[in-house]
Amino acid sequence: MxxxxxxxxxxxxxxxxxxxxxxxxxxxxxxxxxxxxxxxALTNNKDGFSTLLAVVAPNLMVKPATILFNKVTIKGSKQAVQMFGPAQRAVAMAVADCVE
Structure with a gap:
């Protein structure tokens, strides 16, 4: 690397x-x-704006360490479910593909 x-x-x-x-x-x-x-970023979350670690799978953080956060307020459970899980994994996989 x-x-x-x-x-x-x-x-x-x-x-x-x-x-x-x-x-x-x-x-x-x-x-x-x-x-x-x-x-x-990880320690200063605000209402509606969450910072998450990019994870390939539960408890498996991508390397290099990567965070993601929403730029628009999360207003409901539908948006939260998209961010917490699918978006975390998608970003992690993109990072992993780039450094492979």
Whole structure:
């Protein structure tokens, strides 16, 4: 695996309307601003906005450690069920595929 020795930031936006996918990406080594942002995101959840670890399966976190969070308020159980499970696994599998 390539060694990351600086903080890198990127963004991508794909799709239209309700089918849009938007990602903001921050990658960096331990001890950097990226690690601080990672820890802050996990510990500072707000109502309707949840930060989750990307997991391949229950209790199996993807490497490199990855978080995801919603950019729109989760307003009901249907949206929560989509985020907690399918979205977590999809992001984890995408990360795993990229570093394989």
């Amino acid at each position: 390539a060694k990351i020795n600086k903080v890198c930031i990127g963004e991508s936006l794909v799709g239209e309307g309700n089918e849009i996918a938007h990602i903001d990406l921050m990658v960096g080594p331990r001890g950097s601003a990226a690690e601080s942002a990672f820890a802050n």
